[in-house]
Amino acid sequence: MSKRAxxxxxxxxxxxxxxxxxxxxxxxxxxxQGVFGMRVIxxxxxxxxxxxxxxxxxxxxxxxxxxxVGGTIxxxxxxxxxxxxxxxxxxxxxxxIIANYEKHHLDALxxxxxxxxxxxxxxxxxxxxxxxxxxxxxxxxxxxxDVSFGYDTALGIATEAIDRLHSTAHSHYRIVVVExxxxxxxxxxxxxxxxxxxxxxxxxxxxxxxxxxxxxxxQRSRTGKHxxxxxxxxxxxxVRDAAHFHAADEAKQEATTKxxxxxxxxxxxxxxARHSGNTLRLTKQLEHLTGLESRVTILGYVQRGGSPxxxxxxxxxxxxxxxxxxxxxGTYGVMVASRGERTExxxxxxxxxxxxxxxxxxxxxxxxxxxxxxLGD
Ligand code: F6P
Numbered sequence: 001m002s003k004r005a006x007x008x009x010x011x012x013x014x015x016x017x018x019x020x021x022x023x024x025x026x027x028x029x030x031x032x033q034g035v036f037g038m039r040v041i042x043x044x045x046x047x048x049x050x051x052x053x054x055x056x057x058x059x060x061x062x063x064x065x066x067x068x069v070g071g072t073i074x075x076x077x078x079x080x081x082x083x084x085x086x087x088x089x090x091x092x093x094x095x096x097i098i099a100n101y102e103k104h105h106l107d108a109l110x111x112x113x114x115x116x117x118x119x120x121x122x123x124x125x126x127x128x129x130x131x132x133x134x135x136x137x138x139x140x141x142x143x144x145x146d147v148s149f150g151y152d153t154a155l156g157i158a159t160e161a162i163d164r165l166h167s168t169a170h171s172h173y174r175i176v177v178v179e180x181x182x183x184x185x186x187x188x189x190x191x192x193x194x195x196x197x198x199x200x201x202x203x204x205x206x207x208x209x210x211x212x213x214x215x216x217x218x219q220r221s222r223t224g225k226h227x228x229x230x231x232x233x234x235x236x237x238x239v240r241d242a243a244h245f246h247a248a249d250e251a252k253q254e255a256t257t258k259x260x261x262x263x264x265x266x267x268x269x270x271x272x273a274r275h276s277g278n279t280l281r282l283t284k285q286l287e288h289l290t291g292l293e294s295r296v297t298i299l300g301y302v303q304r305g306g307s308p309x310x311x312x313x314x315x316x317x318x319x320x321x322x323x324x325x326x327x328x329x330g331t332y333g334v335m336v337a338s339r340g341e342r343t344e345x346x347x348x349x350x351x352x353x354x355x356x357x358x359x360x361x362x363x364x365x366x367x368x369x370x371x372x373x374x375l376g377d
Contacts, residue, residue, distance in 0.1 A: 014046035018150030019308035027320020122352040130332035141185035143354035145337035152311040162196025183235035193231035204235035207242035208376025214289035216374030
């Protein structure tokens with residue numbers, strides 16, 4: 001690690017919050033100021049705060065006491081530089097963003113976020129800004145990194161929930177269906193489902209057949225186990241729904257005109273609105289098909305809240321400090337990824353627009369099947 005001339009860096013958090021964001025801000029900020037002699041400033045509420053020049057001090061004293069704190073001290077939003085709602089209209093705000101970047105004499109902008117943030121950062125890189133990103137999300141679906149911070153904490157929360165649901169399902173001879181976050185990737189439902197010993201795990205990557213799910217539960221009953229815990233990812237779909245969804249998604253990708261794109265988007269939005277009640281419908285269907293009383297528990301935002309686990313604090317600190325080191329060397333346009341024990345800068349072009357989903361032959365899938373867990377297929 002070498003000391004360089006004073007650099008000015010900005011930090012923002014964007015997308016859904018998660019545990020570990022503050023630990024990462026602290027990691028970047030402490031190393032940047034304490035070791036590399038940089039000046040650090042925060043921007044509030046993601047790219048919107050950068051566009052509106054709303055700042056937050058991130059001096060060393062502001063970074064004390066935040067390691068264990070959940071959420072983000074900077075605030076966050078899902079606003080995109082390319083299309084931000086301003087005065088009732090969606091406009092490209094990159095000019096204001098560039099102006100504020102220059103106003104603060106920034107040498108680099110650190111963006112902490114998930115898949116959407118990687119895309120937004122790449123967009124700003126294309127506009128000439130020195131961006132560098134860190135991967136966060138409880139969904140663990142950011143491409144090109146083994147893991148994102150936030151995931152381990154959420155995994156612990158969801159696993160504990162399944163543990164607790166087991167004893168009540170068992171006592172009442174019920175099916176308990178527990179909905180776990182993850183629209184497009186099933187890492188959280190799969191990980192917590194295996195760790196918590198769920199009897200059925202349904203994830204977006206493996207469309208399910210409701211009859212097969214019901215049969216797995218009936219089979220348990222036949223062996224004297226008159227209860228079941230079903231861990232279902234938000235985005236899990238039946239085979240039929242998955243076919244509809246993929247057709248609509250493909251139509252959106254292939255749309256060449258504005259009209260086609262608008263139509264495809266409307267079809268997808270309608271599908272998603274209908275799908276939002278899926279876990280409740282699934283619970284009722286299973287009650288009907290098995291004759292077992294059924295209950296639903298939606299874990300929701302409890303999975304994203306509270307203090308980060310030790311693993312997430314370590315990961316966020318490791319990636320955050322590595323980020324400051326990379327900035328000191330003048331490495332930009334990359335995401336700071338975790339690869340095994342190491343930290344690696346990955347060009348944003350390789351990350352943006354990609355999603356890390358659960359491969360059907362992943363060892364966790366194999367193990368789940370080997371312990372007799374139904375994956376609904
Ligand atoms: O991306 C993280 C995540 O928590 C997803 O698991 C979930 O589907 C989504 O965010 C919810 O987003 P929002 O905070 O916008 O409701």
